[in-house]
Amino acid sequence: MKKGNILAENILFILLNLIFLIILVIFLFSKTGSAAVLEEKYAKQIALMIDSSRPLMEITLNMEDAIKKAKEEGWPENMIVNIEGNFVTVKLREKGGYSYSFFNNVEVNANFDPNFKGYYFVVDEINDKQ
Amino acid sequence: MINNKKTIFCRLLKNSKGTDKILSIYWLAILFIVAAGIVYMVVVFYGEPYDVREIEATLLANKISDCVSDGGYLKSNIFSLDNAYFFRECSINFEVEDFKGWNLDQFYVETEIYDFDDTKNNFQGDLLKKFSQGNVALKDFCSEKGKNFPKCVNRKFYAIDESNNQHIIGVLSIVRKTEKNVR
Numbered sequence: 001m002k003k004g005n006i007l008a009e010n011i012l013f014i015l016l017n018l019i020f021l022i023i024l025v026i027f028l029f030s031k032t033g034s035a036a037v038l039e040e041k042y043a044k045q046i047a048l049m050i051d052s053s054r055p056l057m058e059i060t061l062n063m064e065d066a067i068k069k070a071k072e073e074g075w076p077e078n079m080i081v082n083i084e085g086n087f088v089t090v091k092l093r094e095k096g097g098y099s100y101s102f103f104n105n106v107e108v109n110a111n112f113d114p115n116f117k118g119y120y121f122v123v124d125e126i127n128d129k130q
Numbered sequence: 131m132i133n134n135k136k137t138i139f140c141r142l143l144k145n146s147k148g149t150d151k152i153l154s155i156y157w158l159a160i161l162f163i164v165a166a167g168i169v170y171m172v173v174v175f176y177g178e179p180y181d182v183r184e185i186e187a188t189l190l191a192n193k194i195s196d197c198v199s200d201g202g203y204l205k206s207n208i209f210s211l212d213n214a215y216f217f218r219e220c221s222i223n224f225e226v227e228d229f230k231g232w233n234l235d236q237f238y239v240e241t242e243i244y245d246f247d248d249t250k251n252n253f254q255g256d257l258l259k260k261f262s263q264g265n266v267a268l269k270d271f272c273s274e275k276g277k278n279f280p281k282c283v284n285r286k287f288y289a290i291d292e293s294n295n296q297h298i299i300g301v302l303s304i305v306r307k308t309e310k311n312v313r
Binding site: 017020023024027028031032034037040041044047048051052085086087099100101103104105106125126 | 161165168169172173176179180182185186189190192193221222223224225226227229237310
């Protein structure tokens with residue numbers, strides 16, 4: 001066996017291993033940071049946060065990763081979280097979105113805070129009690 | 131040149147010397163098996179929805195507990211409230227998203243106020259008041275084990291009323307929402 005051949009074989013071996021590892025890492029990152037996973041995670045987190053809140057509370061939530069993903073998908077940052085009635089919807093792309101309900105009968109306003117890279121939620125009483 | 135490349139590739143596959151660290155077909159197979167294992171595990175892990183039902187049921191039990199007592203004292207008007215008024219005062223809304231035929235049937239909550247009786251093992255005397263709302267059929271599944279069954283949280287605590295009478299309060303909260311929390 002020539003010395004040159006051994007070197008070429010080793011380089012090819014290392015390169016193939018590196019390519020294999022890179023593909024695996026890219027796959028892992030694409031799965032962990034996918035829009036669908038983030039939408040579900042934040043919708044449920046916000047719903048639980050609201051369930052444990054009381055009127056007159058203001059809650060802030062850092063959503064840096066979701067905002068980054070929405071930017072990549074071309075979705076406006078101020079339209080990521082939408083709360084209507086007792087449903088939270090988190091949407092990070094045009095064709096997507098995840099909704100989850102909360103049982104706490106409160107009125108919640110979701111506001112985007114660009115400086116904080118997240119949202120703040122203002123919890124208030126519903127004025128329909130008779 | 132082409133011939134040289136062919137020789138290298140052949141060497142990679144042939145494993146000409148056992149002691150040489152060269153890429154063999156077996157090594158490629160191992161790489162693929164490892165990759166398939168990792169891909170399978172990741173897909174299973176991230177394909178499974180986050181199961182938040184137990185936390186949700188705990189929060190619901192907390193909410194009901196706060197409606198019944200405050201700082202260890204029963205709410206003053208608790209015995210005079212009717213069922214509907216209690217839950218309206220408690221600010222609870224069991225409306226759920228329109229998903230796989232869900233209706234107002236994904237929750238059940240029940241609270242019972244007993245006299246305190248220290249002669250009994252569970253300290254529960256006579257039942258004085260009971261409030262309940264939601265899908266009562268979910269109660270039947272509380273004894274079942276498994277991720278596809280609703281999550282139940284059962285708790286008991288002690289409180290006194292304005293006249294310093296002692297009471298035991300039981301709270302049972304159940305959350306179904308199986309389709310959004312289990313695959």
